[in-house]
Amino acid sequence: MLKTHGHLFWWLVTAAVVIWYSTITIYVAIRGTADVREMLKNLSERKQP
Amino acid sequence: MTHFDWLVDGPIVGIYLLVTMLAGLAVRRYVSRVDDFLVAGREMNVYLGVASLAATEFGVITCMYTAQAGYKYGFAGATPGICQAIAMLVIGLTGFCIRPLRESGARTLPELFEQKFGPRIRRAAGIVIVLGGLLNMGVFLRIGGEFLVVVAGLNPDNLEWTMTGLLLLVAVYTILGGMLSVLVTDFLQFIVMSLGLIAVTVLVLWQIGFGTLVGTVETKIGPGGFNPFIHPELGWKYVLFQLLLNTAATLTWQTVIARVLAAKDSATGGKVFTRTSFFFVCRFLIPGIWGMAALATLAPLALQNLPGGLSSTDSSLYAMPTFLATFVPIGLMGLLVAAMLAADMSTDSSYMLTWASVIYNDIVAPFRWKNWTEKKGLLLNRTIVALIGVFLLFYGLWYQMEGDLWDYLTLTGSIYLASMSVLLVACCYWRRANSWGAAGAIIAGAFFPAAFLVLSKLESTKEISAAIGPHLSGILAFAGAAAAMIVGSMLKPQARN
Numbered sequence: 001m002l003k004t005h006g007h008l009f010w011w012l013v014t015a016a017v018v019i020w021y022s023t024i025t026i027y028v029a030i031r032g033t034a035d036v037r038e039m040l041k042n043l044s045e046r047k048q049p
Numbered sequence: 050m051t052h053f054d055w056l057v058d059g060p061i062v063g064i065y066l067l068v069t070m071l072a073g074l075a076v077r078r079y080v081s082r083v084d085d086f087l088v089a090g091r092e093m094n095v096y097l098g099v100a101s102l103a104a105t106e107f108g109v110i111t112c113m114y115t116a117q118a119g120y121k122y123g124f125a126g127a128t129p130g131i132c133q134a135i136a137m138l139v140i141g142l143t144g145f146c147i148r149p150l151r152e153s154g155a156r157t158l159p160e161l162f163e164q165k166f167g168p169r170i171r172r173a174a175g176i177v178i179v180l181g182g183l184l185n186m187g188v189f190l191r192i193g194g195e196f197l198v199v200v201a202g203l204n205p206d207n208l209e210w211t212m213t214g215l216l217l218l219v220a221v222y223t224i225l226g227g228m229l230s231v232l233v234t235d236f237l238q239f240i241v242m243s244l245g246l247i248a249v250t251v252l253v254l255w256q257i258g259f260g261t262l263v264g265t266v267e268t269k270i271g272p273g274g275f276n277p278f279i280h281p282e283l284g285w286k287y288v289l290f291q292l293l294l295n296t297a298a299t300l301t302w303q304t305v306i307a308r309v310l311a312a313k314d315s316a317t318g319g320k321v322f323t324r325t326s327f328f329f330v331c332r333f334l335i336p337g338i339w340g341m342a343a344l345a346t347l348a349p350l351a352l353q354n355l356p357g358g359l360s361s362t363d364s365s366l367y368a369m370p371t372f373l374a375t376f377v378p379i380g381l382m383g384l385l386v387a388a389m390l391a392a393d394m395s396t397d398s399s400y401m402l403t404w405a406s407v408i409y410n411d412i413v414a415p416f417r418w419k420n421w422t423e424k425k426g427l428l429l430n431r432t433i434v435a436l437i438g439v440f441l442l443f444y445g446l447w448y449q450m451e452g453d454l455w456d457y458l459t460l461t462g463s464i465y466l467a468s469m470s471v472l473l474v475a476c477c478y479w480r481r482a483n484s485w486g487a488a489g490a491i492i493a494g495a496f497f498p499a500a501f502l503v504l505s506k507l508e509s510t511k512e513i514s515a516a517i518g519p520h521l522s523g524i525l526a527f528a529g530a531a532a533a534m535i536v537g538s539m540l541k542p543q544a545r546n
Contacts, residue, residue, distance in 0.1 A: 005226045005263040005264070005273055007124070007263055010263075011259060013334060013337070017334050018247070018251065018325075021247055021335075025239075027096075028239065029240050031095075032099070035093070035097035038092075038151070039090075039229075039232070043085065043089075
C-alpha cells in the first residue's frame with residue numbers, strides 16, 4: 001500500500017483522494033447540517049408577516 | 050451472479066429511499082415564492098453548497114463513464130477530473146465570471162445575457178441550453194438501470210419499471226419542493242454516496258492493491274495509461290478539449306451555476322467552488338480505480354456473458370459493474386447500491402429543476418401574462434418539471450446509445466458549452482461585445498458538434514467523422530464560437546452614444 005511502484009504522482013493523487021474525501025465527508029456532514037437548519041430558519045422567518 | 054442479498058442489502062436500500070423521500074417532502078412547506086422554488090430563496094450556505102454540487106455532479110452515469118475511462122485508459126482516464134478541479138479552483142479563487150453573474154441578481158445565464166445582448170439572445174441562449182442539457186440528460190435513466198441490472202442482478206425485463214418508479218420518487222419531491230428539496234436531499238445523498246464510494250475504494254485498494262493496478266495498467270495499456278499526452282487514443286487534442294470543456298462546464302453548466310445563483314452572495318459562491326474543486330479529481334479517479342480493478346481481475350470472457358438488453362455496443366462500459374457484482378460483499382453491497390441510487394437521484398432532481406428554471410425564466414417568460422401571481426408561477430414551474438420527467442422517461446429509457454459514452458456526453462454538452470462560455474466571458478469582460486457577436490457565437494458553437502453527430506450517423510460520411518474525431522470537433526466549436534463573437538461584434542455598427 002505504501003509503495004509508489006514507480007508512479008509517485010498517481011500514488012500521491014490516489015492517497016490525496018482517499019484522505020481528502022474521507023475528511024471532507026465528515027466535515028461537510030457536520031457543517032452542512034448547521035447550514036440546512038439556518039436556511040430553513042431564515043426561510044420560515046421570511047414567511048412570517 | 051451477484052452478491053446483492055435482498056434480505057440484508059434490500060432493507061439498507063429501502064431505508065435510504067424512505068428517509069430521502071421524507072426529507073424531500075418535509076421542506077416543501079417552506080416554498081411560497083418562485084425564488085424559493087428556483088434558487089432556494091438564495092439562502093444556501095457554503096457546506097450545503099459543497100454537498101449539493103458534489104452530489105449533483107456525480108451520478109451513476111458519471112460513475113459508469115469514468116470507470117470505463119479507467120478500464121480503457123488507466124490513470125490517464127482521470128485527466129478530465131484534474132482539468133475540472135483546476136478550472137473550478139481558479140474560478141472560485143478569482144471569481145472569474147461567477148462574481149458578476151451572482152451580483153447581477155439573475156436566476157439563469159440567459160437572464161444575464163439579456164442585460165448585454167437583448168431579449169432575442171436571451172431566448173436563443175435558453176433554447177440552446179435546454180436542448181443541449183436535455184439531450185445530455187437523455188441517457189441517464191437507462192444507464193442507471195443497467196448498472197442495477199449488472200450489479201444487483203435486477204431482471205432486465207423490469208429495468209423500465211424500476212427506473213420509472215425511481216424517477217417518480219424524484220419527481221414528486223422535486224415538483225413539490227423545488228430547489229429546497231433538491232438541496233436537502235442532495236445533502237443526505239452526498240453523505241450516503243460518499244460513504245459507499247469511500248468504503249468500496251478502500252476495499253479495492255486493500256484487497257487488490259495499488260501495485261496490482263499499476264502493474265495491470267503497465268501491462269495492458271502501456272505508458273499511455275499514466276500519461277494522456279502519449280496515449281494513442283488521447284493525445285494533446287484530448288487534453289486541450291478537456292481543459293476547454295471542463296472550464297466551460299464550470300462556468301456555464303446550469304446545474305453547476307445553479308449553486309452560485311442559490312448562494313447567499315458571490316463570496317459564498319466562490320467558496321463553494323474552491324472547496325468542491327478537489328472533489329472533481331475524486332469524481333474521476335474513484336470510479337477509475339474501480340475500472341482498473343476490473344481490468345486487473347476480470348477473466349477475458351467475463352464481458353461476453355452480460356445480461357441481455359444492455360444498450361451499449363461497447364462492453365467496456367459494463368466492466369466496472371460486472372467486477373463490483375462479485376467483489377463487494379453482502380452488506381456493503383446494500384450501501385453501494387444505496388450510494389449509487391443516491392448519486393442518480395440527486396443528479397436527476399437537480400437536472401430536472403435547473404433545465405425547468407431556464408424554460409420558465411427565459412423561454413416561456415415572454416409569453417407569460419403580466420402581473421402573474423407567485424402561485425401561478427409556481428404551478429407553471431412544477432408543470433415544466435413534470436414534463437421534463439415525462440420526456441426523460443420516454444427518451445431516456447428508449448434511447449439506444451452507440452459508441453463511447455463520454456464522447457456522446459461531451460458532444461451533446463458542447464452543443465451549448467462552447468457558445469455559452471464565450472457569451473458569458475464576453476458579457477462580463479468585453480465592452481464591445483454585442484448581439485451580432487452573440488448570435489454568431491451561438492450558431493458557430495452549435496454547428497460543429499451537431500455537424501459531427503450528423504456525419505457520424507450517416508453511412509456515407511462515417512469515415513470523415515472518424516478522421517476529424519470528437520476532440521478536434523469540440524476544439525473547433527470553442528474556436529469557432531470565439532471567432533464568431535469577435536467578428537460579429539466588430540461588424541455591427543456601434544451606437545453613437
